[in-house]
Amino acid sequence: MSKQGEGKIDRLRKNIRQHDILYYVKDSPTISDREYDLLMRELQDLEGKFPEFICKESPTQRVGGKVSEKFNTVRHSTPMLSLDNTYSVDELKEFHARVLKGLGNFPSKDIEYFVELKFDGLAVALTYEKGVFVQGATRGNGKEGEDITANLRTIKSIPLTIPMDKEKINFLEVRGEVFMPRESFRELNKIREEDNEVSFANPRNAAAGSLRLLDPAITASRRLDIFVYGLSAEPVPIKTHSETQNMLQRLGFKLNMNHYICGCFENVLPYVEKWRTEKNNLEYDVDGLVIKVNSLSFQKKLGATTKFPRWAVAYKYEAEKAETKVENIVCQVGRTGAITPVALLTPVFISGSTVSRATLHNEDEIKRKDIRVGDRVVIEKSGEIIPKVVKVILSTKVKRGALFKMPAQCPECRGVLFRPEKEAILRCVNYGCPAQLKERLLHFASRNAMDIDHLA
Ligand SMILES: [Zn+2]
Structure with missing residues (x-):
């Protein structure tokens, strides 16, 4: 019976995990909330009957419920650098000139750039070992951050397990930005005002405050979300940043699909203008664009200063x-x-x-x-x-x-x-x-x- 139970628990978890991806990552659910709740309840019942099979990566265990006293310090496997900011097209052109110079006698001026939105949230690092989410941390000072694993586990678009074996990887440190969608922010502030509590100034502050709560159950109620955008280091031979994105997508991470591969620098500029106004129509706050050299070997060659990578820059929109x-x-x-x-x-x-x-x-x-x-x-x-x-x-x-x-x-x-x-x-x-x-x-x-x- 216990063997049967284990098999059933396993199948249910896989099933729920698939529906989580469809609902929270791809935004295209195939079952109703009611049907989803029934699957979840069935799993909870079975885990109640066979508590020996309860494990941390079960979808029932997202909210640990334990209130901690403080956050432990985590050392990042590679530093989480912030990006150099630019506010004008001229500064962007200077960035491109530095890239060309940094690549020495690169025969062509046509460097491929990857352009993505810059989300106004909090940078985090998610560590996976043998397919399981084991640790999540804030950027902190770039070298060391805070261990906020329990809070990050409550964000449903962060997978607790990923099919790493299919990609032949044992260790992966994924980087992304946690944010609070505008609608969640408005609702949260409304409730806080009604309860006579100080409202948050903007979604970024609300997300930051929610991630640093000592009680994960409250974080779970805050409806945070994440966009994943990169890795600390590529674990398998990958040639470009866009290939990295494809792999992250295959693994079930939530990526923002408003991104572009630009064959040359001139093609980047129209996107800067496009998103200056279009960002206002999004469901989340975007404060700029990130422009990255797409080739990973070029990225390596360009390296980083003590503060910023030389292969990427943020173009920030002013208020x-x-x-x-x-x-x-x-x-x-x-x-x-x-x-x-x-x-x-x-x-x-x-x-x-x-x-x-x-x-x-x-x-x-x-x-x-x-x-x-x-x-x-x-x-x-x-x-x-x-x-x-x-x-x-x-x-x-x-x-x-x-x-x-x-x-x-x-x-x-x-x-x-x-x-x-x-x-x-x-x-x-x-x-x-x-x-x-x-x-x-x-x-x-x-x-x-x-x-x-x-x-x-
Ligand atoms: Zn009065």
């Missing part, structure tokens, strides 16, 4: 800025009575959407930047970051409005406002304040709706 006018500054009352000043702007199109409001955070922030009604201002927005007023455009020709002053009374209930010592936030302390009641009711309703969803 989009726009000029507009502050039509008015209003104060909003939150569920807990917090008063937040908001700038109402002449609508302006920036970074993929029309912006007509920008948070001014609090009184101190307005004072520091001296933002007044009627001012021309520069606002900035990139990715999911909430638009902010960068600065006021001062002009001697136009007479400015009065200094902005926070109201003395609650704009909704005329109640007394109170600013606790050492806090930047002004609060309405009237519990019966209609604005707060309304927010509390909305909060309650949305929470209830969520529970109903959860039950269904």
Whole structure:
């Protein structure tokens, strides 16, 4: 019976693993969530009956549940270098010139480049031994990172096992970028605001915070994702970076398919322009492109400085800025009575959407930047970051409005406002304040709706 059980457990795990790849990596599931849950439950039941067959790489064991006290230090098998950044086409051309020079008397100027998106997340290294995910680490200082294996295991697009035997490999260190999809970020912040917790400034911070939690169960709830893009070293004879990508794909890793092989440097430039605006339509934050020499022997020949590889460069897009006018500054009352000043702007199109409001955070922030009604201002927005007023455009020709002053009374209930010592936030302390009641009711309703969803 136990032999039969083992065989069945094995088949179920393989089956679930295949569906994980279809769902989380290829985004094309072939069974319903319900059917998937049934497979998972069957496996859990069998593992309950035969606990001797439970192993770490079983799909039931993604969330270890153990809360750790700190992260151990991990030494990377080869340093995780960061990339040199460029912000202009001229700097890109200089990079190409350095590559040509570095390759000595390379007969042709046509170097093949591999162009891929640069994700705004956290670089990690995933180590696999004999087909099993054994360790995951942050980049840290490049030489040493933190062991965040338990947290990385909860990301469903990271395979716990890979068919390494088919590629005749025993050891593999895969590198990739963990990120939080924009939708997950918006939902997480909504819940945090409702719970009166500080919201994350952007998806990158949210991903970083989630990866460094000591309780993997909370990380599991954060819906992180990964794009894998390379290896620490090629374990088998591979000639190009694009071949490496193909191998990673065969092994079941999640790769981003927005990448291009450019036969020469000139072909790289149109992609720089293409993604400057198209990045705004993605489901995740991209802050630039990575341009790599495709040939691995050329990469080897070019080598690295102490900080950066000489065969790759990042082209970074700067946050989009726009000029507009502050039509008015209003104060909003939150569920807990917090008063937040908001700038109402002449609508302006920036970074993929029309912006007509920008948070001014609090009184101190307005004072520091001296933002007044009627001012021309520069606002900035990139990715999911909430638009902010960068600065006021001062002009001697136009007479400015009065200094902005926070109201003395609650704009909704005329109640007394109170600013606790050492806090930047002004609060309405009237519990019966209609604005707060309304927010509390909305909060309650949305929470209830969520529970109903959860039950269904
Ligand atoms: Zn009030």
